[in-house]
Amino acid sequence: MAFTSAATIPWTRIRALSFDIYGxxxxxETGIDTTARSTALGPYLPPRREFLATLGKLDTEVQRAHPTMLQRDIIASALRQYAQRLKVVEEGKLTQEQVDEACQDYSGKIGTYEAFPDTVAAINKLGKHYKLVPLTNVDNQSFAGTMSDALQDCRFDAIYTAEDIGSYKPSPKNFEYLLEHLKADLGVETGELVHVAQSLFHDHGPAREFQLQSVWVNRGGARIGAQHDASWVGGADVGKGEQDVYAFQLEVRSLGELAEIVEAAFGA
Structure with missing residues (x-):
């Protein structure tokens, strides 16, 4: 079962936190929605929630079919498929060249997405106590953009990307890579790690399979896809059955809340 008490995680004996980054x-969600709407496709996109729900499914389908494709190319492909569903070329609203240009422009903006307001301060607090390690589905170039912009004031001890691993979460390969490299690179054992993430589908399902302690950062947002078998971008509250599936030890509403819990555990 899943627990929702901070006391279930031995914070002073933990040595590292691994993080999902985007989400x-x-x-x-805001990055995707804003950058897509700034392209020529913008006037033809449906309301945000509907748009994200369908696009999230398309992204996941492309990832599964092409696990070594770069994430920026994944999201370009998914948006191109979305444009086909909208029939913007077929109905003469846009040319195919305009659609291709819109998808290319959209896919190059991942590194410009903004951090949540609590992110930088929380990461700096957590970094006083733990090794910090991103496990991200984003490609190296896009992540470098984020590190030079929104996360420029954050420090990480190792960075593991889908491009380096050759597959996308929720593939078990990504978590095997995380655990193997944490031990080899930083000397951290599985029991000394807590995985911190927003996506139930991409992160907390696999975390349970690997018996990882995990924290669900429930930032709200759009809950996407069929139960247990689709992309979760965000999280409405989960029911009992879903708690049994994902089995996180702690739910928080922000990274700042997690940092406060950790600071209290260390008596700071």
Whole structure:
């Protein structure tokens, strides 16, 4: 079962935190929605929630079909498929060249997405106590953009990307890579790690399979896809059955809340 008490995690004996980045530290939903609407496709997109729900499913389908494709190319492909569903070319609203240009422009903006307001201060507090390690589905170039912009004041001890791993979460390969490299690179054992993430589908399902302690950062947002078998971008409250599936030890509403819990555990 899932627990919701901070006391279930031995914070003073933990040595490292691994993080999902986009959706947990970076406002992925707003970044996607804003940059897509700034392109020629913008006037033809439906309301945000509907748009994100369908696009999230398309992203996941492309990731599964092409696990070594770069994330910026994944999201370009998904938006192109979305444009086909909208029939903007077929109905003469846009040319195919305009659609291709819109998808290319959109896909190059991942590194410009903004951090959640609590992110930087929380990461700096957590970094006083733990090794911090991103486990992200984003490609190296896009992540470098984020590190030079929204997360420029954050320090990480190692960075593991889907491009380096050759697959996308929730593939078990990504978590195998995380655990193997944490031990080899930083000397951290599985029991000394807590995984911190917003996506139940991408992160907390696999975390349970690997018996990882985890914290669900429930930032609200759009809950996407069929139960247990689709992309979760955000999180409405989960029911009992879903808690049994994902089995996180703690739910918080922000990274700042987690930092406060950790500071209290260390008596800070």
């Amino acid at each position: 947990t530290l970076i406002d992925w």
